[in-house]
Amino acid sequence: MGQKDSKPSYNSGNSANGYNSRYANTPSSYSPRYASSAGNNMQQPEAQARLQRKYSRIGDDYRSVSQVTEALAQAGLESSNLIVGIDFTKSNEWTGKISYNRRCLHDIGNTPNPYEQAISIIGRTLSAFDEDNLIPCFGFGDASTHDQEVFSFYPENQPCNGFEEALERYREIVPTLRLAGPTSFAPIIETAIGIADSTGGQYHVLLIIADGQVTRSVDTQSGQLSPQERDTIDAIVKASHFPLSIVLVGVGDGPWDMMHK
Numbered sequence: 001m002g003q004k005d006s007k008p009s010y011n012s013g014n015s016a017n018g019y020n021s022r023y024a025n026t027p028s029s030y031s032p033r034y035a036s037s038a039g040n041n042m043q044q045p046e047a048q049a050r051l052q053r054k055y056s057r058i059g060d061d062y063r064s065v066s067q068v069t070e071a072l073a074q075a076g077l078e079s080s081n082l083i084v085g086i087d088f089t090k091s092n093e094w095t096g097k098i099s100y101n102r103r104c105l106h107d108i109g110n111t112p113n114p115y116e117q118a119i120s121i122i123g124r125t126l127s128a129f130d131e132d133n134l135i136p137c138f139g140f141g142d143a144s145t146h147d148q149e150v151f152s153f154y155p156e157n158q159p160c161n162g163f164e165e166a167l168e169r170y171r172e173i174v175p176t177l178r179l180a181g182p183t184s185f186a187p188i189i190e191t192a193i194g195i196a197d198s199t200g201g202q203y204h205v206l207l208i209i210a211d212g213q214v215t216r217s218v219d220t221q222s223g224q225l226s227p228q229e230r231d232t233i234d235a236i237v238k239a240s241h242f243p244l245s246i247v248l249v250g251v252g253d254g255p256w257d258m259m260h261k
Helices: 032-041 045-054 065-074 114-123 162-176 186-198 227-239
Strands: 081-087 137-140 204-210 244-250
Touching (some): 137 186, 186 244, 227 244
Parallel strands (some): 081 204, 204 244
């Protein structure tokens, strides 16, 4: 299995050849408390050596989803399991000032909002790699999870049956949520690690759709990391020990500079 850079990126990870995925053995909780325990179950050197022969590294900076899918295909990916994480932080209320006519990026109306557009576009591309079409979908950054946990789109972490159902469920839950923060990608990455670890080395792609970068408060001194930045980087480093790629798709006005770093 190839190694990831220890920094946030548009796409980071490894790729593998096909297998069949079922979630019957998925743990009953995907909270970061559960997922973080995956770090205590790192593969032994022999298992890591086998995975290194099975996975190859792909690039980590792309400008479009089509570039990501092309890179995955060129790396030999035939099938994978998709995991989706959606950003419900409060910054979504103003990061559409330029690109979305000053509307909240999660506004549900007669035309698809930026998140709906991203889910639809990616559903037509990355879903081609998903054999069983079962997609665990999670939200983070709302008033119930903040930067500590994630919530499942369905009770008991039931996966969505394809991106069409994921989109339908997204529209159902958005009106019930209260946007909050701060922004950290660590909980959703830890959740994905827990899922990947529970499926015996099967390859997963974590898709994170977010409106901007990880929270960096004014109190964070130059050259230092905020707690959310540090936790996110630590989670990405941990993810490099598992068959997991992270695809980060930005919506809204940004900023995106820290994502590229």
